[in-house]
Amino acid sequence: MKLETLRIAELKPDPNNARKHDDRNLKAIMGSLKEFGQRKPIVITESGVIVAGNGTVQAAKRLGWTDIEAVRVPADWTPDQVKAFALADNRTAELATWDIHVLDEQLWELEELGVDVKELGFESRMVEEIVDPFGLLKDEPRPNATQMTFTITLEQAELVKSKLTLAKASPRLIKDQNLNSNGNALFLIMSEWEV
Numbered sequence: 001m002k003l004e005t006l007r008i009a010e011l012k013p014d015p016n017n018a019r020k021h022d023d024r025n026l027k028a029i030m031g032s033l034k035e036f037g038q039r040k041p042i043v044i045t046e047s048g049v050i051v052a053g054n055g056t057v058q059a060a061k062r063l064g065w066t067d068i069e070a071v072r073v074p075a076d077w078t079p080d081q082v083k084a085f086a087l088a089d090n091r092t093a094e095l096a097t098w099d100i101h102v103l104d105e106q107l108w109e110l111e112e113l114g115v116d117v118k119e120l121g122f123e124s125r126m127v128e129e130i131v132d133p134f135g136l137l138k139d140e141p142r143p144n145a146t147q148m149t150f151t152i153t154l155e156q157a158e159l160v161k162s163k164l165t166l167a168k169a170s171p172r173l174i175k176d177q178n179l180n181s182n183g184n185a186l187f188l189i190m191s192e193w194e195v
Contacts, residue, residue: 001071003041008061008068011042012049016083019090021055028121029059035119041069043089051082052089100149145178163189 021029033056042053050057051073060068073082107117152160167173167185178184 004070004072005067006044006048006070008057008066010048011044011057011068011070012047013054013057014050014086017050017054018087019054021058024121025055026059026062028119029055030063031116031119031121033059033063033065038069041071043085044070044072045082046072046075051086145183 038056038060042056043051044053045051053070057068073085077085107122110117164182164185167188168181170188173184173188175181175184178187
C-alpha cells in the first residue's frame with residue numbers, strides 16, 4: 001500500500017455509498033479527528049472515488065481540512081470487487097459488540113481524566129441508554145434475574161424509552177419484583193400485551 005496525501009477537493013464521494021452518515025455520526029467522527037487526527041487512511045479508486053471513508057472525508061471538510069491521507073485499491077480490481085470491499089469494510093465493524101462492563105469502566109476512567117466522551121460519540125449514561133437501553137443490573141447475586149440485551153434502531157430506542165417512561169409512572173407498576181426500574185416497566189408492558 002502506498003500512502004498518499006491528497007486534496008479533499010479532488011476526491012469524489014461514492015454516489016452509491018450504502019452507508020449513510022447522519023449529523024450525530026459526523027459529529028462523532030469530527031470529535032475523533034479533532035482529538036487524535038487522522039490515524040488511518042481512507043480508501044479510494046484510481047480515479048479518486050472514495051470507497052471507504054466517506055464519513056471521514058465529510059467530517060474533515062466540516063473541520064476545514066484541505067488534505068487527507070489515502071490509499072488506493074489495486075488498479076486491477078473490477079467495479080464489483082470495489083463494491084464488495086466497500087460493503088465488507090462497513091459491515092465487519094458493525095458486527096462487533098461491546099463488552100458492556102469494560103466499556104462502562106473505560107468511559108468512567110476517561111471522564112475522570114477530563115475527556116469529553118460526548119465528543120467521541122458517547123452520550124452521558126451511554127451504557128444504559130445506548131448499549132443497553134433497559135439498564136444494567138448490579139453485580140450482586142441475583143438468583144432469579146437475568147440481563148437481556150437487544151439491538152434496535154435509534155428510532156425504535158426512542159419509542160422504547162418513551163414507553164418505559166410511561167410504564168414507570170403507572171400506578172400498576174409493581175416495584176418489588178426487581179430493583180431495576182426499566183425491568184419492572186418492561187415487565188408491566190409485556191404483561192399487558194395480548195396476542
